[in-house]
Amino acid sequence: MIFRDSDLFDILDLVRTAGQREILPRFRRFDAPDVVEKKSSIDLVTDADLETEAYLTAELLKQWPEALVVGEEACESNPALVSALADADLAFVIDPVDGTFNFQAGLPVFGTNLAVVKGGETIAALIHDSVLGDTLIATKAAGARWLRADGIEAAIRVAAATDLSMMVGTISINDISREERRRIAGNLAQTKMAFAYNCSAYEYWLVATGKVHFIGHHKLMPWDHLAGVLLHEEAGGVTRRFDGSPYLPGQTTGGILSAPDADSWEMILSRVVLAS
Known part of the structure; x- marks a missing residue:
């Protein structure tokens, strides 16, 4: 199956349409949105997630009928879709509303x-x-850009390397033990500021545009990370799993860290992620 760079702009049109049609009309509704807990009170799905994913899946398969579409919500009923990514000729990985907790709480x-x-x-x-x-x-190999709604666009670049004491960053600790949370939270006190948005989309947005220096996660679901990792790398950053290996489609374990360069990556790993 053929995918051209220009096809990404056709997909962007679909994503914009989905946002206007399925997401925004359900955001900050006066009546309570349909919210279902998946695994916990902070792991949620709404009708916006389901309808957006259904729309994008159907539209993508119209143009690429043989492609694999891996949506976060579809994988709830068919987890095997994730492992199929490694061997797929062409696949699309979708998180329709990344940051559902924020969405249902009315946070933009x-x-x-x-x-x-x-x-x-x-x-x-x-x-x-x-x-x-x-x-x-x-x-891939063509850089990353910020396209504003008003038509202005510009290349993006990660932050310059600096001392840990001057860095702003986050390591997501929602999916680890309480003892590990305490350890990493304590290590983050070495930074200038630690932050958390509970939203991979915005965390990758900030690290790829140089507004923060690093982000890290222990849980590696492809819809949370594949798009952001490519954006960060094309903006000049270094992203690797905690063992130093590249992050590849289909991998769900091993932890992941994004930093300005290789030296910063090593330093953050040792002093924040691993230090006792």
Whole structure:
């Protein structure tokens, strides 16, 4: 199956339409949105997630009928879709509303992630903010750009390396033991400021545009990370799993860390992620 760089802009049109049609009309509704707990009170799904994913899946399969579509909500009923990513000729990975907890709480800190995977490699990606209408977009070996809703666009770049005491960053600790949370939270006190948005889309947005220095996660679901990792790397950053290996489609374990460069990556890993 053929995927051209220009096809990403057709997909962006679909994502924008989905935002206008399925996400924004359900945001900050006066009547309570349909919210269902998946695994816990902070792991939620809403009708916006379900309808957005259904719309994008159907539209993508119209153009690429043989492609694999891996949506976060579809994987709830068919987890095997994730492992199929590694061998797929062409796949689209979707998180329709990344940051559902924020969305249902009325906080405009959520986004739509979409990654294009071909032959086990992420070749294109976007993160779209339906509220502002802005998008980060990247294709492999062609850099990453910020497309504003008003038509202005510019290349993005990660933050410059600096001492840990001057860095702003976060390590997500929601999916680890309380003892590990205490340890990492204590290590983050070495930084200038630690932050958390409970939203991979916005965390990758900030680290890829140089507003923060690093982000890290222990849980590696592809819809949370594939798009953001390509954007960060194309903006000049270094992202690796905690063991130093590259993050590849289909991997769900091992932890992941994004930093300005290789030296910063090593320093943050040793002093924040691993230090006792």
